[in-house]
């Protein structure tokens with residue numbers, strides 16, 4: 001994929017990890033996590049159960065692709081400051097609260113998958129759709145309106161009003177679809193400048209492609225011949241699991257900031273290091289898994305499956321993870 005002068009996610013991760021000053025990757029931690037994951041592989045990686053199946057729509061739903069698209073357009077920033085009430089919907093928190101809100105909208109006959117509706121959605125309408133169980137509201141409300149207006153308008157102007165057009169244009173290539181997304185939808189263009197080099201993390205764009213693959217079981221509109229080219233999705237949860245296993249460690253100064261809930265600005269050196277080192281660590285982990293699994297003839301998970309395992313692990317064992325702080329950034333990329 002070509003974006004002039006921008007390192008792509010795999011290379012970005014490697015470059016950032018090589019130059020990082022605030023974040024380190026540890027061989028022993030990688031080994032420990034590799035051993036843990038091997039325990040859950042018989043012939044295929046077993047994903048920890050997060051108990052949220054009921055809020056994914058049925059994959060046979062006629063607008064399933066557009067549901068995945070709108071969910072990932074809004075798939076960012078669900079955290080609250082320590083001690084503050086969390087935004088929850090029907091008892092679900094974080095990303096699952098978003099899924100629950102979309103599910104509720106669909107069941108109430110709201111045309112939430114249709115860009116004709118959301119490209120001009122009003123504040124009142126979105127507020128109503130995202131209404132939580134308590135007084136806490138969804139973070140970055142204004143940004144979400146802007147994202148919906150932006151992506152909705154682009155789908156209507158260029159793609160016949162459906163993300164299916166983009167998927168078909170990509171002709172079963174995950175890399176091509178990623179390129180279509182980041183070239184045409186500016187709010188998915190998750191790039192930064194690190195030590196003078198343009199880097200790409202593409203969290204939401206990559207998760208969108210992987211979600212389609214996952215959702216449709218690698219078939220039909222979810223069939224991609226090069227899905228293994230994607231990296232993990234650099235959010236604020238997977239780094240937390242990586243720290244838990246000792247794969248990543250933070251400088252004392254950075255750790256203190258996280259413990260005190262001090263915001264890391266989007267694109268700051270520390271923030272980019274946490275994200276880039278997470279990408280690189282998962283690539284290293286994949287190589288370790290390959291070495292162990294190949295001789296057993298077991299399926300070697302790709303980076304998005306490793307990511308999904310780790311993201312679900314954090315959810316399934318949230319109590320164990322409570323004492324590990326995660327980084328807080330206000331932004332639309334993750």
Ligand SMILES: Nc1nc2c(c(CN[C@H]3C=C[C@H](O)[C@@H]3O)cn2[C@@H]2O[C@H](COP(=O)(O)O)[C@@H](O)[C@H]2O)c(=O)[nH]1
Nearest residue numbers: 075076077093094095096211233235236237238311334
């Ligand atoms: N790395 C990575 N980050 C992910 C996801 C998901 C959900 N995806 C799946 C779920 C079912 C579908 O099949 C989707 O594949 C959300 N996030 C991010 O996490 C953060 C919120 O976390 P919490 O507080 O726990 O809800 C936030 O930055 C959100 O953007 C993932 O899979 N990987």
